Structures are given as C-alpha cells and as structure tokens.
Amino acid sequence: MSHARHPLSFAQRRLWFLQEADPGSPAYNVVLVFQIRGALDRAALSASLLDVIERHEALRLEFVGSGPDVEQAAAPSRDEPPLEIIEVPWAALDAATRRVSSRPFDLQTEAPVRAALLVAGEAEHRFVLVLHHIVMDIGSRGPLLRDLAAAYTARCDGVSPRFEPIEARYEDYVEWQRRMLGDPADEQSRAGEQLAFWRRTLAGLPEELALPYDRPRSDDARHEVGRVEFDVSAETHAKLLALARATRSSPFMVGHAALAACLCCIGAGTDIPIGTPFAGRMEDFQGVVGLFINSLVLRIDLSDDPTFEEAIRRARPRGRAQPAVPNHVYVAECVIR
Incomplete structure (x- = not known):
C-alpha cells in the first residue's frame, strides 16, 4: 500500500462483508455497456480510462485485511492500459459480454474496476465497464461518464483533459461520517441516538412477509432477479x-x-x-x-x-x-x- 490507510465507510463495510461471505459471486458487479458503431480511437479510449481512474481515487482503492479490520488506501496512478481488447464474432458478442461482466472481483488482489472493448468488426464495438459496488453507486454514474466523455474527446484531439477540480475526496466522506456519528456505544452521540431510533422503529418487525409465492422459496441466495416493465x-x-x-x-x-x-x-x-x-x-x-x-x-x-x-x-x-x-x-x- 503506497498511500495512507483509512477505514471503510459503513456502506463499504456492508459490501465487504457480503463479498467475503460469497467471494465467487458477481452479484455486486456494476456493469455499464455501450454499443459503439462507427469510428473509434482505441488509444484515446484507453488513455481516457487512465485519466478517469487518476481523477477519482475510489477507482484506485486497494483493500487490505479481513473481517472488521479491513482498511483501504488509494493506490498510485496506473501506467498500464486498463482496457482489454477482445476480438469476437458478432454472433458471440452477447456471450462475451456476459463473461466479462460476470467475472467476480477479488478485492484483495485486483483493482475494483475493469474494462473491455469487444471488437466485432472495424466499426462495431461494445465497451464493457465493470466496477465493484464497493466503489460505485447509481449517483456516481453521472460524474464518471461525464468525465470519461470529456477525457475521450480531449484525447482524440491529442491533448490531456482539463477537468474542473474536485474539492472533496471519498476519504473525506468517510472521515466526516465517522466524526459526525461518533461512538455507537455512547448513547449521547449521533450514532447512539440513531441506533436507539432504529431499534424502536424496527421492534417487532415481521421476519418475513407472508406473500402468496407461486413456487417454494429456495433456502439458497441465488442472486437471481426478475424485471417487469410496464407503461404508465x-x-x-x-x-x-x-x-x-x-x-x-x-x-x-x-x-x-x-x-x-x-x-x-x-x-x-x-x-x-x-x-x-x-x-x-x-x-x-x-x-x-x-x-x-x-x-x-x-x-x-x-x-x-x-x-x-x-x-x-x-x-x-x-x-x-x-x-x-x-x-x-x-x-x-x-x-x-
């Protein structure tokens, strides 16, 4: 670890615990897929990924330790291209996308972000960006994609991107969260007050809703989901x-x-x-x-x-x-x- 270590946020600890409980699961992979038709500058795309990883320290986080003692630190900037180029026939494009997106992360040995460019023809590409949820949420998509687009545009023009400075870091959020909450064992702290609130609020909560399932509920967590779309x-x-x-x-x-x-x-x-x-x-x-x-x-x-x-x-x-x-x-x- 080349930078100072610091604790995980409470939300990160939850994700870490869930990933440790099922290390081979890709359930917490956040996958962004983009179909690109037409000319693509692969070198510019690879360089823009490095630009964004350098800009956002969460994408460079390394995790060390296990259980409740795990810590994190931002690694130095990466020099190697993070973009994997994979040549695939058009008919195998979906299968290749599933392989890239479903490979689980080993957070103790690899970066929490990976990217692949699936090449199905001279003007047919699919860009697959995979991040572990421990460094990414839905609110991060906007700044991540805006910065990636700005960096790619600049690199295509042969210049480095000129980003607006980010005044805060994720590490600052972790520090603020712990300082603001205080010690949960202290009933007078914000954490103690909120813990007491949630204990009152959730007292007597049903362990399971008696829903009319159409099949027996499995005892195993398969992380399989369904999606129902409808128009309003x-x-x-x-x-x-x-x-x-x-x-x-x-x-x-x-x-x-x-x-x-x-x-x-x-x-x-x-x-x-x-x-x-x-x-x-x-x-x-x-x-x-x-x-x-x-x-x-x-x-x-x-x-x-x-x-x-x-x-x-x-x-x-x-x-x-x-x-x-x-x-x-x-x-x-x-x-x-």
Whole structure:
C-alpha cells in the first residue's frame, strides 16, 4: 500500500462483508455497456480510462485485511492500459459480454474496476465497464461518464483533459461520517441516538412477509432477479401527480403507499416493511465517484384499515410511520449487528 490507510465507510463495510461471505459471486458487479458503431480511437479510449481512474481515487482503492479490520488506501496512478481488447464474432458478442461482466472481483488482489472493448468488426464495438459496488453507486454514474466523455474527446484531439477540480475526496466522506456519528456505544452521540431510533422503529418487525409465492422459496441466495416493465399513461401520471399534490406528498410516497396497500391486500399482513435505497450524497460530494448509497426500511401500519389518502400521509417522512429519513446516516448493517 503506497498511500495512507483509512477505514471503510459503513456502506463499504456492508459490501465487504457480503463479498467475503460469497467471494465467487458477481452479484455486486456494476456493469455499464455501450454499443459503439462507427469510428473509434482505441488509444484515446484507453488513455481516457487512465485519466478517469487518476481523477477519482475510489477507482484506485486497494483493500487490505479481513473481517472488521479491513482498511483501504488509494493506490498510485496506473501506467498500464486498463482496457482489454477482445476480438469476437458478432454472433458471440452477447456471450462475451456476459463473461466479462460476470467475472467476480477479488478485492484483495485486483483493482475494483475493469474494462473491455469487444471488437466485432472495424466499426462495431461494445465497451464493457465493470466496477465493484464497493466503489460505485447509481449517483456516481453521472460524474464518471461525464468525465470519461470529456477525457475521450480531449484525447482524440491529442491533448490531456482539463477537468474542473474536485474539492472533496471519498476519504473525506468517510472521515466526516465517522466524526459526525461518533461512538455507537455512547448513547449521547449521533450514532447512539440513531441506533436507539432504529431499534424502536424496527421492534417487532415481521421476519418475513407472508406473500402468496407461486413456487417454494429456495433456502439458497441465488442472486437471481426478475424485471417487469410496464407503461404508465399520461392520464394516469397526471392523476398520480394530482393525488400527490392533494396529500402534500411526492409521487414516490404515493407509490410507496400503493405498494404497501397491494401487499396488504394479497395477504402480507398489516405491518408492511419495504426496503428502499437512499442516495446519502451531500452537495459537497456530487462530483465524487464512490459508494454513498444507504438502505432504509420504510414501515407502514395498516392495521386500522386506513383510507388510501391516510396511507399516503403515513408514507410521508414525518408521518405516523416514517421518521426514517432524518436518521438515514446510520446504515442497515450497524443496526442489525
């Protein structure tokens, strides 16, 4: 390790624990795939990747240790091209993409980012960028891709990119988080207060919702997911916005209440906990690549058969069941532990 070590953020510790529990799993690979048709400057693309890795220290993090003692540090800038060039026939392009994107990371021996350019013809390329979730969240996509595009444009012009300076680093966020929260064992600290809040909020939480599954639930975590897409008409969307305004809520809160009501109606009970991601990214870190996202449990009590408008009100952050948002900093694995 060539730079000073520092602790992991609480969200990173969660990801580290999950990866250690299943080291051969690619479940926490974040995959960005771009189909490129036409001329491509491979040298410029490779150089722009190095530019972005140099700019964002999270992409150069090395991890050392195991269990609760793991630490991280930003490695020095890389000199070798991080872009792997793979020649593949067009018919094998999808299979090659799956191979690149599904290879798990060994965080103790390799960088948390890899890239491959799949070449299916002179003007047919697929660029596959794979990052481990421990250094990347959905809020990082914007700054990462903006910087990559700016760097590629500059390199195609034969010059180095001129980025706007980033005032904060991910390490600064980790330090701020620990300084702000303090010691969880101290009941007077922010961490102690939030821990007490979450213990109260989650007391008596159902271990599992009694959903009407169409098949037996597996005992093994296979990390297999499904995706259902549907369209919302302009008329329905307008009604949703009108209902949100009438109840002084957001469309998200209306959707949350609707999901809770739906689960209740199909047999999940009346105490409905729903997990949701929370961005957790402050203004100072908007341009920083890193893991800021947090998980929240939003809980609604429907035992008194409320109207839907009342259920929406309960989905509001300061409503009957949702004081969770102001306490979002203390993350899930700390509460569970």
